[in-house]
Amino acid sequence: MGTADVEAVWRIESARIVAALTRFTGDFGLAEDAAQEAVAEALVSWPLASPANPAGWLMATARRRAIDAIRRRTALQDRYALLAADSAVDEEIDPDKIDDDVLALMFVSCHPVLSPEARVALTLRVVGGLSSEEIARAFLVPVPTVQARITRGKKTIAAAGVPFELPPAAERRKRLGGVLSVIYVIFTEGSTATSGDRLLRPDVAYEAIRLARTLAALQPAEPEVHGLLALCELTAARFPARTGPDGSPILLEDQDRRRWDISAIRRGLAALAKASTRGLGPYGLQAAIAATHASAPSVEATDWDRIVVLYEALGRVAPSPVVELNRAVAVAMASGPAQALAIVDELIASDRLPGSHLVPTVRGELLARLGRRPEARAQLELAARLCANQRERSVLLRKAATLS
Amino acid sequence: MPKYLLIMRGTDESNAALMANIDEMMATTRVFIEEMVKAGVLLAAEGLDDPGQGVVVDFSGEAPVVTDGPYGETKELFGGFFLLDVASKQEAVEWAKRVPAAPGSKIEVRRVPGDDEMPQVDE
Numbered sequence: 455m456g457t458a459d460v461e462a463v464w465r466i467e468s469a470r471i472v473a474a475l476t477r478f479t480g481d482f483g484l485a486e487d488a489a490q491e492a493v494a495e496a497l498v499s500w501p502l503a504s505p506a507n508p509a510g511w512l513m514a515t516a517r518r519r520a521i522d523a524i525r526r527r528t529a530l531q532d533r534y535a536l537l538a539a540d541s542a543v544d545e546e547i548d549p550d551k552i553d554d555d556v557l558a559l560m561f562v563s564c565h566p567v568l569s570p571e572a573r574v575a576l577t578l579r580v581v582g583g584l585s586s587e588e589i590a591r592a593f594l595v596p597v598p599t600v601q602a603r604i605t606r607g608k609k610t611i612a613a614a615g616v617p618f619e620l621p622p623a624a625e626r627r628k629r630l631g632g633v634l635s636v637i638y639v640i641f642t643e644g645s646t647a648t649s650g651d652r653l654l655r656p657d658v659a660y661e662a663i664r665l666a667r668t669l670a671a672l673q674p675a676e677p678e679v680h681g682l683l684a685l686c687e688l689t690a691a692r693f694p695a696r697t698g699p700d701g702s703p704i705l706l707e708d709q710d711r712r713r714w715d716i717s718a719i720r721r722g723l724a725a726l727a728k729a730s731t732r733g734l735g736p737y738g739l740q741a742a743i744a745a746t747h748a749s750a751p752s753v754e755a756t757d758w759d760r761i762v763v764l765y766e767a768l769g770r771v772a773p774s775p776v777v778e779l780n781r782a783v784a785v786a787m788a789s790g791p792a793q794a795l796a797i798v799d800e801l802i803a804s805d806r807l808p809g810s811h812l813v814p815t816v817r818g819e820l821l822a823r824l825g826r827r828p829e830a831r832a833q834l835e836l837a838a839r840l841c842a843n844q845r846e847r848s849v850l851l852r853k854a855a856t857l858s
Numbered sequence: 859m860p861k862y863l864l865i866m867r868g869t870d871e872s873n874a875a876l877m878a879n880i881d882e883m884m885a886t887t888r889v890f891i892e893e894m895v896k897a898g899v900l901l902a903a904e905g906l907d908d909p910g911q912g913v914v915v916d917f918s919g920e921a922p923v924v925t926d927g928p929y930g931e932t933k934e935l936f937g938g939f940f941l942l943d944v945a946s947k948q949e950a951v952e953w954a955k956r957v958p959a960a961p962g963s964k965i966e967v968r969r970v971p972g973d974d975e976m977p978q979v980d981e
Contacts, residue, residue, distance in 0.1 A: 462948035466897060508952075553896070660859040660945070667898030694973035713973055717901070 455500040455508070461585070463492050463508045468583030469668075471513050473555035475520050476618045482562055483608035484523050485495045486580055490514035543564075556581070558620055560665075564633040567614040572607035573636045574602050581668070582661050592658045593643060630673065634682050634737065637665045638815040641686050645693075646843075649685070653703045653845045659690050681729035681738030687722030688744035691715040703845050719748045736772035739764055758788035775806035779816055791823040811840035813851060824858060829858040861901065861970035862942050862950035864957065868933040872962035879960075886958040894942070894953065905938035934964060941970075 468489070475485035492515040496508075505511035563576040578584045578592070586604065590597040621629040631829040644659025666683040673679050695709035726745055743764045750756035765781035771778055786794035798817050807813050818833030834854035841847045862948055868876065894900035906912075912927035940957070944950050947969065954965045 458946060458948040459952070461947055462952045465945055465949055466952060558895075657859060657945075660943075664898035664943075668896055671892075671896045671898070715973065721901070 455504045456560075457497060457501075459508075460493065460496045460500055464496075464510065464785055465583035467509050467512055468579075468807070469556045470552055470557055471488055471516050472580045474513070474515055474552060476559065476562070477518050477551070477555050477603045478517070478806075481612070482555040482618060484520060486604075486608060488520035489516045489580075491519040498726060552718040553672055554620060555618075556668070558618055560633050560669065560672075561629055562611060562616060562618060564629075564636045565611060565616050566629075566632055567610055567616060569603070569610075570608050570636075570639070572603045572610065573632075574639055575603040576607045577636050577665065578640065579604055582665060584661065592640075592655070592661065593607050612661075630676060630679070631648060631801060633669065634678060637662050637669065638682060638685075638737070640665070641689070644774060645689050651844050652701055653697055653843060654693055656690070656693055659686070659693070663690060663728075665714050670728075674728075677731055678735040679727045679729075680725045681735055681741050683723045684725035684729055684741035685737050685744055687718050687725060688741055688748050691718035691722060691748060697845075701845060703849055706747070711751065714748065722748065734767070736768060739768040739771065743768075753787070756787070758784055762788050775801055776812070779807065779812055782820075783816055786820055786823070795820045795824065809840060811837040811842075811846075814840065816853070818850075826858045859943060859945065860947070860950075860972070862944060862947065863968045863970060864940040864942065864950065864954050865966040865968060866905075866937040866939060866957070866959065866963065867966055868960065868963040869934055870936040872960040873935070873937065876960040876961065883958060883960070890956060890958055893956075894940070897940045899944050899949075899953065900940065901943050902941040903939065906936065909935045909937075937963075 463520050471492075472482075472489050476482045477489055479485055479488075489512075492512050495515055496512060500508070548619050560577065560581055563580055564573045568576065574593070575589055578589045579586070584592070586597050586600045590600045593600070620626070641659050641662030644655045644657070644662060644723065663686045665685070666679070666686055670679045670683050692706075692709065694715060695711065696704055698704055710832060722741065723745055726738065726741045729735075729741060734742055743761055746757055746761050746764070761784040762781065765777060765784050769777045769781060778797060780795040782801075784796035785797060789800040795817070798813065798820065801807060802813060802817070814837035816832040818830045818837060821827075821830035831854045834850050834857070836849045838850040838854065841850060890978065891900065891903055892904075909927045914925050914927060916923045940953070942950055942953055944953065947967070950967050950969075954967050957965055959965060
């Protein structure tokens, strides 16, 4: 077995092993360290001799390393208690408990005491089973940065005394929202890279979708989990049509809709149906907007009135200037650019999206449709200066050039 | 991301072994499917009916010829599939190793190419 085989087993087993070890030791940081030691050992020994049961090998080795670590730490009297516990350690994982433990692991990795960067890194590492190198590649940061985030994160959790348990009922919904937002941040990094020379990074988006599917399987009664999964599936369904052969972005109106991934759309619609049981939350509403696009044969034939209504609802449950801006775009399609421009100008007057390239992008577009070409060009050039993604920037400059 | 199809290929003997333990097989398969769902990798899974109930549409001649199953000389019969959305070929293989398959059967692991790998025709 080679490195890739070890990584494959680890991807499947990571969450369960770290969860079971955290439950056993009560120490998330120690469990993660022990699990990483087991992987490191597997990378050395598996190429020489493949174990008959790789998953069992990893779990047993990680447990031994965890016990070693506790032995190094504990005082003599505690060792007897630990030795007594040893026999129980060899038992198989209880399938009923492990689901709750994996879920508890997600809650710990996304705990509010952690910095947003640490939440993302820990979730991908312990729940997703990614290496520091893979996480660094996903977020275009140096490997030591990822390692530092993980080390600091584990210390923060220990220092705050975060318990390994499902959050109490009163906090459950709020904490679940925290987990969802971590998954969404990962997805967004893949669907609109904030930096770098590529617009889409489907491998990063895939990690988020996988996490969302896991969460949906473990929390099937939570509509917003299905809402987020639907949003991710429906957005990813458009990936094949969103960039040209040279990697340049293709706008919705110019996309070849035959290239949209029909099976991903079906999965997204199925998840959306599960999200719709009790009125839609913010993710469900965004998924409903994506679904409206997904079922439209063209931009012109899109139900823009419905999209305006959905953005209005989204603005009520999760008010944000970005939602306002998107509502403006939908209003432009449903009722014309003049009404939309009023919404954008209001956003600018209240300075709610300072420094964003999106505001001048939309404003430029609306001005162009109103025939105010010099103003439109100035706005698009401003947008290009503010935009961090090289691919998007060149599209903006090309568009500005057509207005001169 | 790459999708992989795990194709179950049984023989008469392995199918007989499977049918002899059908209840146990169904139960372990259900657990296995749940595991894949919780790992976020399962897109679809189906098992097929007895090949004797199938038909074969043969395109050897000018017009398609329909004959009743079974397939004649074929030694291994396609009995079902799992469609997985995984990170790597190695992961697909690792899942394949965990399929509760009857002794004597085989699982073929085949990649589903992405849209961007399909030959593009300019229109």
